Structures are given as structure tokens and as C-alpha cells.
Amino acid sequence: MRTARTSWRTCALGAAALAALLSSAACNPGIADDTKNPTTSTPAATPSTPSTPGTPGATQPGTTQPSAGAGAGSGAGTVACNDNDLSITTSVWRQDSGQHLLITATNFTDKTCTLYHYPYIGFGAVIDGPLAPMGSAPKAIATIGPKEKAYAGLFLYRGSEKTVPVEAVSIGYQDRALNSNKESAMLDVALSKEIGSLNVGTDARVTYWNRDLGAIEDLLFRSGTR
Known part of the structure; x- marks a missing residue:
């Protein structure tokens, strides 16, 4: 509807009221048909929620994400502990x-x-x-x-x-x-x-x-x- 109103104002400038109506129809011949077949607007995409610390599956900087099914003997995980830790x-x-x-x-x-x-x-x-x-x-x-x-x-x-x-x-x-x-x-x-x-x-x-x-x-x- 916003497009129709803008076009109507453009054609009506410097003309009488009746001429404005006629010229509006001439500029936008499809306006009447649009009311019968409204265009379906596409909803805006929902922003994805960013991963937060502690969220399962989120890889934090400086860590290694273990592979699925990794066990104790697989070697997957973080840096190894030593005497200083x-x-x-x-x-x-x-x-x-x-x-x-x-x-x-x-x-x-x-x-x-x-x-x-x-x-x-x-x-x-x-x-x-x-x-x-x-x-x-x-x-x-x-x-x-x-x-x-x-x-x-x-x-x-x-x-x-x-x-x-x-x-x-x-x-x-x-x-x-x-x-x-x-x-x-x-x-x-x-x-x-x-x-x-x-x-x-x-x-x-x-x-x-x-x-x-x-x-x-x-x-x-x-x-x-x-």
C-alpha cells in the first residue's frame, strides 16, 4: 500500500482532483487487481542465537573440541596436566x-x-x-x-x-x-x-x-x- 500512495502523489502534482484520480489509474494500472491478490510478505529471518560459554557443543577459544564418542584412552581433550598444575x-x-x-x-x-x-x-x-x-x-x-x-x-x-x-x-x-x-x-x-x-x-x-x-x-x- 505504501507504494500505491507514493505513486498517486507523484501523478497528482499540478493537476485537478478529477485529473489526479484518472492519472493515478493510468500510472498504476494494477492497483485494483492487487486488492484481490495480495502479495505475501516474506518474514524476516530470525537471528541465530550465538553460543554462550557452557552451552553444549560450543567450542570455546583455546580448547579442543573432543570428537564424538571419545573415551579415556582416545587422547581427545584439553592440554595434559603436569606438576605445575x-x-x-x-x-x-x-x-x-x-x-x-x-x-x-x-x-x-x-x-x-x-x-x-x-x-x-x-x-x-x-x-x-x-x-x-x-x-x-x-x-x-x-x-x-x-x-x-x-x-x-x-x-x-x-x-x-x-x-x-x-x-x-x-x-x-x-x-x-x-x-x-x-x-x-x-x-x-x-x-x-x-x-x-x-x-x-x-x-x-x-x-x-x-x-x-x-x-x-x-x-x-x-x-x-x-
């Missing part, structure tokens, strides 16, 4: 006989990192590492943000097995590729005062990193490794 503590279960040890890794930085596969574990100069892994890799890799934690459990010895006392745990970290960084030096971590020392047998093993403490406990206490 983590605070490591050790603890035992109160009702345990000393056959297991829990390692807790806390990310104390302001960036996200991933603990890939399983930790390399030794026992200082007493027992060389790394220990062999136990169980299977979890479905989700252990990616931890600032102040978040991941866990690994150690099975130390069987009840009738000959053991060696140790007072420190050595730990190293893998990169995305399984068995990477194996030649890197491991860092000694002193056992907490509550633990004092540990007894370690010849078949000690370590679990994969996991953000689920319950999954670690299930593997250590319900898998027949007592």
Missing part, C-alpha cells in the same frame, strides 16, 4: 588393612587440564616404577577445571604376599598418547603423617584417573584385588 595428596581408608592408597590430584591453576590414562607410579629409590595399570579406562577422560579433583587408586599387596616398606610415592603424568612421557623423571610425593609408611608387594598396580571416587573404590574393593 596439580596439588597431590595421599590418603588411606580407615577400615582398610593398608592394602590400598588413594591419590587425589587437585587443579590449583585458573585453567583446565586433563589427566590422561593412568599415573606413572613408583616408590622412590625402593621400588622402581611405573606400576602396571589395573581395570579398564573409564568412558570419560579426567578433565578438571580450577579447584576440581581427579583420583587414582593403588592396590599395594595381597594378604599373604611378602612386602617392602616405603615412605614416599613417585608420580608422573602421561600426555594424550598412551604410554607417553615414560622417560620423564617422576616427582617424589611424601606420604601424609597419618600414613607414615606403606607396605608394597611385587604385584602392586594403579587404576586409571577418574573424577568419580566411587568408581575407584568399586574397582579396588569389589574386583577381587584384596
